[in-house]
Amino acid sequence: MTKNGKIRHNYTIVELLVVIMIMAILFGAASGSFSKMFISQGVIGAVRNVSSKLNLARSYAVSRNRYVALLIPDKAAPGSGLTSGLPTDYENYLYSKTRLCYVKATTTAGVFNFDGWVEGMEWEDFPAQTTAYLANSSGFTAYKVKTVPLTTSASPTFDCASVVFKPAGVLYNCTDAKIKVMLAFYDTNASALKFQKQEDENKGWDISINGYTGRGSYEKKH
Secondary structure: OOOOOOOOOOOOHHHHHHHHHHHHHHHHHHHHHHHHHHHHHHHHHHHHHHHHHHHHHHHHHHHHOOEEEEEOOOOOOOOOOOOOOOOHHHHHHOOOEEEEEEEEEEEEOOEEEEEEEOOOOOOEEOOOOEEEEEOOOOOOOOEEEEEEEOOOOOOOEEEEEEEEEOOOOOEHHHOOEEEEEEEOEEEOOOOEEEOOOHHHHHOEEEEEEOOOOOOEEEEEEO
């Protein structure tokens, strides 16, 4: 009993354990929701990353009167044009980074030649557990840019998938392009993209670029 005459009730050990258990359950449920939310935000972040880079590539092509490519490294299979001596971390670039570069106007067998990095641009990572790649679509060819330096030095180099903008701000050959952004990661052991669930391969976001205008739009695939 307290000094003012009121009866004070103390909690028993059992009651405290019940409260702790309920709090743990609620915290666990909330953690799962927050985790899904953060992952979802990561995919949206990657979509915005790619969309922003596409707009920058088009802008640089027009303002510099040059051919500009958005690079998205897509594979390291034997015979894909990779040169020897690549560092072991090359696979960390696959489907997970973007960068802008200049390319020469003329192609060799449909392959562009690297002509320098766009000033002030570095390789930029996608958020964790997200990936992007150039999807096959009717009439579109994911053109390769040849001898792209992995770092700022001249070597080693590799060939990289790209979307190429002409000085007029349109896509090369004026054919539409599509970039898929989704939850996945590149499995270096299997040399393949891995999805959380098999059906995730058909989900994510599609970024479509109009070949005649160079403008992009995106939509979520359920």
